[in-house]
Amino acid sequence: MRPAEANHPTTSPRSRSMRGSRLFKKIARRYDLYLMLLLPIAWYLLFQYGPLYGLQIAFKDFNPAKGIVGSKWVGFEHFTRFFDSYYFWRLLWNTISINLFSLLIAFPIPIVLALIIQELPSRGFSKWLQNITYLPHFISIVVIVGMLQLFLSPKSGPVNGLIEAFGGTPIRFLEEAAWFKPIFISSNIWQNMGWQSIMYIAALIGINPQLYEAAKMDGASRLRRIWHISLPGIVPVIVILLILDIGHFMNIGFEKVLLMQNSMNIEASDVISTFVYTTGILKGEYSYTAAIGLFNAVINLALLLLVNRFARKLSETSLW
Amino acid sequence: MINRSGVSSERLFNAVVYALAAIIILLVLYPLLFVVSASVSDPARVLDGGVWLLPKGLTLEAYTNIFHNNEVWIGYRNTIVYTASGTVINIIMTTLAAYPLSRPDLPGRKMLMLLITLTMFFSGGLIPTYLLVKDLGMVDTIWSLVVPGAISTYNLIVMRTYFQSSIPWEIQEAGHIDGCSNWRLLVNIILPLSKPILAVMVLFYAVGHWNSFFNALIYMRDESHYPLQLVLREILMISQSAAVDGNVGLEDKILLAESIKYAIIIVSSLPVWIMYPFVQRHFVTGVMIGSIKG
Numbered sequence: 001m002r003p004a005e006a007n008h009p010t011t012s013p014r015s016r017s018m019r020g021s022r023l024f025k026k027i028a029r030r031y032d033l034y035l036m037l038l039l040p041i042a043w044y045l046l047f048q049y050g051p052l053y054g055l056q057i058a059f060k061d062f063n064p065a066k067g068i069v070g071s072k073w074v075g076f077e078h079f080t081r082f083f084d085s086y087y088f089w090r091l092l093w094n095t096i097s098i099n100l101f102s103l104l105i106a107f108p109i110p111i112v113l114a115l116i117i118q119e120l121p122s123r124g125f126s127k128w129l130q131n132i133t134y135l136p137h138f139i140s141i142v143v144i145v146g147m148l149q150l151f152l153s154p155k156s157g158p159v160n161g162l163i164e165a166f167g168g169t170p171i172r173f174l175e176e177a178a179w180f181k182p183i184f185i186s187s188n189i190w191q192n193m194g195w196q197s198i199m200y201i202a203a204l205i206g207i208n209p210q211l212y213e214a215a216k217m218d219g220a221s222r223l224r225r226i227w228h229i230s231l232p233g234i235v236p237v238i239v240i241l242l243i244l245d246i247g248h249f250m251n252i253g254f255e256k257v258l259l260m261q262n263s264m265n266i267e268a269s270d271v272i273s274t275f276v277y278t279t280g281i282l283k284g285e286y287s288y289t290a291a292i293g294l295f296n297a298v299i300n301l302a303l304l305l306l307v308n309r310f311a312r313k314l315s316e317t318s319l320w
Numbered sequence: 321m322i323n324r325s326g327v328s329s330e331r332l333f334n335a336v337v338y339a340l341a342a343i344i345i346l347l348v349l350y351p352l353l354f355v356v357s358a359s360v361s362d363p364a365r366v367l368d369g370g371v372w373l374l375p376k377g378l379t380l381e382a383y384t385n386i387f388h389n390n391e392v393w394i395g396y397r398n399t400i401v402y403t404a405s406g407t408v409i410n411i412i413m414t415t416l417a418a419y420p421l422s423r424p425d426l427p428g429r430k431m432l433m434l435l436i437t438l439t440m441f442f443s444g445g446l447i448p449t450y451l452l453v454k455d456l457g458m459v460d461t462i463w464s465l466v467v468p469g470a471i472s473t474y475n476l477i478v479m480r481t482y483f484q485s486s487i488p489w490e491i492q493e494a495g496h497i498d499g500c501s502n503w504r505l506l507v508n509i510i511l512p513l514s515k516p517i518l519a520v521m522v523l524f525y526a527v528g529h530w531n532s533f534f535n536a537l538i539y540m541r542d543e544s545h546y547p548l549q550l551v552l553r554e555i556l557m558i559s560q561s562a563a564v565d566g567n568v569g570l571e572d573k574i575l576l577a578e579s580i581k582y583a584i585i586i587v588s589s590l591p592v593w594i595m596y597p598f599v600q601r602h603f604v605t606g607v608m609i610g611s612i613k614g
Contacts, residue, residue: 030427032502033420037432040417040471044436047468050452051444057451068451113344119337129341131600132348138592140531142549143585146556150358150581151351158354158372190348198607222333247441255534259553273446280447281538293445301442 058291071287078291087270095271095296098181098257099249106189107245111238113193114200115226130201133194145259148187149174174260177268184260184269188253199237207233239317246307247319250300272296359383359586363579382583392584394544395551402547403529406466410525411518413470414479419506421476422483423492440473450538464539465529465547475524478609482517483510520606523599530592548588555584 053068058078060071082088113133120126136144151157152173160170173179207229215225245252254273261269272292280289312318353373358366362377370376386392420426421433443449449468458464487510495505511518533549540546546554555577 030423030425030502033423033426036416036420036502036506040413041432043413043470044439047449047452047470048439048443051448052442053444054448054451055444057448116337116340116344119333120341121334121337125338125341129345131597132345134600134603135352135593135596136348138527138531138596139589140533140549140552142531142533142553142556143589146552146581146585147351147355149556150355150585156367156369156371156578158369161369161372164369190351194348195607198604202608221329258534276446277538281450286447286451290445290447293447297442297445304441 055290055294057287058294060287062287062290064286074287078288079295081288082292082295087275090267091270091272091275094268095250095273098184098271099252101181102185102188102252103245103249105185106192107242109189109193110196111200111234114197114204114234115230117197117201118204118230119222119226130194130197133197135194136191137195139191141256141259144187144191145256148183148260152183172264175262175264177265180260180265180268184253184257188256196241199241200234203234203237204230235315236317239311239315240319243304243307243311243319247304248300249303250296355582355585359582366582367578382579383587385580386583386587389580391543391546391551391554392548392587395546395548398545399530399548402462402465403526405462406469406529407522407525409466409470410472410475411521414472414476414521415506415511415518417471418476418479419483419510420502422480424489436473436476453539459539460541460545462545465532465535469528469535472525472528475521478606479517479521482514482609486517487513516602516605517609519599519602520609523602524606527592552584552588556581 057068057071059073059075060068061074062068062071117126117129120129139147152159154160154170154172159173164170171179173183211229211233212225215229220228251273254271254277257269257271258274258277261274273296276289276293276296279285280293308318350373354371357373357375358371359382360378360380361371361375362379363382365371365376417436421429421436423429426432453459453464453468456463458467491509491513492505495509500509531549533547533553536545536547536550537553540550
C-alpha cells in the first residue's frame with residue numbers, strides 16, 4: 001500500500017547547495033501541504049518546544065519581572081537544594097513505590113481479563129463482560145475520587161458497613177496513610193482493567209485458529225492451550241504496553257493522587273508531581289519546581305530508553 | 321473421541337470461567353449501582369448506612385436541590401462551551417497535521433515526525449507550560465483550556481496511521497492527475513472517506529474535555545468560569561473537610577452536601593453514560609487503529 005519513496009535524492013556525491021536547492025524546489029512544489037502544516041507546526045513550536053526552552057529557568061533564579069532570559073544563572077543550585085531537602089527521599093519513595101506496585105499488581109490483570117473474555121463459551125455473555133468493564137474508563141477522576149469518599153465513608157459507606165456487620169470497627173480509609181496506596185491502585189484497576197484489555201483481546205483474535213485446532217488434536221487441555229498458544233501469541237503486545245507504561249512511570253495518575261491527598265495521608269501520598277504543583281503553582285517557587293520537574297522527566301526518559309533496549313535484546317520487540 | 325474425564329474437565333473449566341466473569345461484572349457494577357441507589361434515597365437513611373444496594377425511602381429531593389443550584393448550572397454551561405469549542409479546535413488542528421504527514425511525497429516528513437514524536441517522551445513539564453500560558457495572557461480565559469492541548473500527539477499518530485493505511489494512495493494520485501489541489505483533495509475526497517476516524521477523534525477529545533479538571537484548576541481564577549468537574553470537586557471536597565473537622569453546627573450543611581453528592585455524580589456523568597452504548601464501538605476501533613503502529 002505504501003508507495004515507494006522513489007523520488008528521494010539518495011544519489012551520492014553531489015554538492016550540498018544543489019541538494020539544498022532541490023529540496024527547496026520539492027517543498028515549493030508541495031507548498032500547499034506545508035500551508036496546512038503551518039498552524040500545527042507553529043503550535044508545536046510554541047506549546048511543546050516553547051516550554052522546553054523555558055526549562056532553562058531550572059538553572060536560573062527566575063524572576064517574573066526580569067523574564068526567562070534576564071534572570072540570573074545559578075547552575076545546579078536548585079537541584080542540590082532538592083536532593084538535600086528532608087522530603088526528597090519521601091517524594092522519591094512514594095513516586096517509585098506507587099508506580100512499581102501498580103506495575104506489579106495492575107499490569108497483569110487486563111491480560112487475565114482478556115483471556116477470560118476469550119475463553120467464555122457464550123459470545124453474548126462475553127460482549128456484556130466487555131461493555132461493562134469498559135464503562136468505568138469514561139468516568140472522570142473527580143467522580144472516581146468522589147465515589148471513593150462515599151463508598152469508603154466510615155459512617156455511611158457499604159465497605160465499613162460490611163466490616164461492622166462482621167464485628168469490626170470502621171476504618172477511615174481515606175485518612176490513613178497506610179491505606180492510601182492500596183486504595184489508589186485498586187480503584188485504578190477498577191477503572192482501567194477493561195479498557196486496557198482491548199489491545200490484548202485484539203491480539204488474541206489475531207492468533208491463527210489452526211494452532212488451537214492442532215493442540216486440541218494432540219489432547220492439550222484448555223489451560224495448556226492458553227499457556228502454550230494464547231500467551232506466547234500476545235507477548236509482543238505485552239512488551240509494547242509494558243514499555244509504554246514505564247514510559248510514563250514517574251507520572252502515573254498524578255491528578256488522582258492530588259485529589260485523594262489530604263493532611264492525614266500526606267506521608268504516603270506526597271509524590272514528585274503533586275509537590276511540583278503545590279510548591280510551584282500554589283507557592284510560586286517556579287525555578288525550584290521546574291528543576292524538580294526536569295529531574296523527574298530525565299529519570300523517566302532514562303527508564304524508557306533502558307527498558308526499550310532491554311526489551312529489544314530479550315524479545316526482539318521494541319518501540320523503535 | 322474425547323473421553324469422559326475430558327468432558328468433565330472441560331465443564332469444570334467453563335464453570336470457573338463463568339464464575340470469574342460473574343464476579344468481575346458484580347465488582348464493576350456494584351459501586352455504580354450503589355451511587356445510583358443512594359442518589360434517589362432519603363439522605364438520612366444513606367448517612368446511617370442503611371442503603372447498600374436498593375434505594376430506601378425513595379425521593380428525588382437531591383435532584384431538585386441540584387436543579388436549583390446555580391453553580392451546577394453555570395458549571396454545566398461552561399463545560400459544554402469548553403468541550404464544544406475545544407473539540408472543534410482539536411479536530412481542525414489534528415487533521416491539518418495528520419493529513420500532510422500521511423503523504424509519502426511530503427519532503428522532510430521523517431524529520432517532522434521525529435520532532436513531533438519526541439514531544440511524547442520528553443516535555444518541558446508543568447511549570448514552564450504554566451508560565452508560557454500566563455505570559456500569553458490566557459489565564460482565566462477559555463483559551464487556556466482549548467489552545468495548550470490543541471493537539472494530542474497520540475491522536476495525531478492514530479489519525480495519520482488511518483490516512484495511510486485505509487485510504488488507497490491511487491485515489492489521491494488520480495486526484496492529482498485531474499489537477500485537484502491538495503486542499504480540495506483533503507476536503508472533498510479524504511475527509512468523506514474518513515468518517516470513522518473522525519468519529520473516534522471527536523469522541524476521544526470530547527470525553528477528555530468533559531472530564532478534565534486540572535487545567536481549569538490552575539488557569540481559572542474566577543468561579544464563574546469553573547467547568548462542571550471543578551464545581552463537583554468543590555462540593556465533594558468541602559463536605560469532606562467538614563466531615564474531618566466533625567463540626568456539629570455544620571450538620572445540616574453536611575446533610576445537604578451529602579444528599580446531593582450522589583446525585584451530582586450521576587448528573588455530571590450522565591451525558592457520557594447516555595452516549596456510551598451508542599459510541600462504545602467507535603472507541604474500541606480507535607484503540608485498535610492506534611495499536612497498528614503506536
